[in-house]
Amino acid sequence: QVQLVESGGGLVQAGGSLRLSCTASGRPFSGYAMGWFRQAPGKEREFVAAITWSGGSTYYADSGQGRFTISKAYTENTTSLQMNNLNPDDTAVYYCAAGAHGIVIVTSPSAYEYWGQGTQVTVSS
16 A cells, blocks of 8 residues: 655744655655645645656745755655745645656646645744
8 A cells, every 4th residue: 555654744933944754655656756735724735846756857836946945865765845934825734745757747736646644834923
């Protein structure tokens, strides 16, 4: 059974930082691209960042450009999202996802086959 487990969420003041991690288990994730999405109350799930299987390409939504960094640790089957200079608009449940499109960047949630359960990020003003 495939599992993606997120961790690292929490409560932080505006201007602070958090590092989210997503650990994959249950099958080899070789060839899978990884993405981070978020969903705030009353809003649709939105793309945050993505990284190709090789780690050679990354892409960010405008909202996180310059503040967020996505990375992979292959030996640990872990994908991380470093978030700096957080603001209240970043408050949401953050989800990691894996997609077999591997070598390309895809921002649509429908392209990702596996999802984690989500981790809450709350930024206070």
